[in-house]
Amino acid sequence: MVFSVPESPRYLYKQGRNAEALAVLCQVYDGTPDTPHIAKEERDVLEALDLERKAGEYKWTQLFKRDKVQTGYRVALAYGMQFMNQMGGINLVVYYVPTALQKNVGLSPNM
Secondary structure, three states, X not given: OHHXXXXXXXXXXXXOOHHHHHHHHHHHHOOOOOOHHHXXXXXXXXXXXXXXXXXXXXXXXXXXXXXXXXXXXXXXXXXXXXXXXXXXXXXXXXXXXXXXXXXXXXOOOOO
């Protein structure tokens, strides 16, 4: 099914295929290039790509760097929280608690 989906407008703009990108935007938003929303979307994407070009290529190691906003610490904290969430078994509890309350406690499904 993915082969029938058009390329992302952002990808097309990045590759220099601006006419195709604009056509995809028009198709997605069911409008013309003159539609204000489509024109704004095009400007936003082009501005974002320009900023990325000026800032340089993104590297995954930037996620773990020590900077003013403590990016590395925040990423490690988020990873740690997700890991502990899974290891703590909360998904198991949330998934099976309605069944346990119905069969073991005797509550009705609506309760």
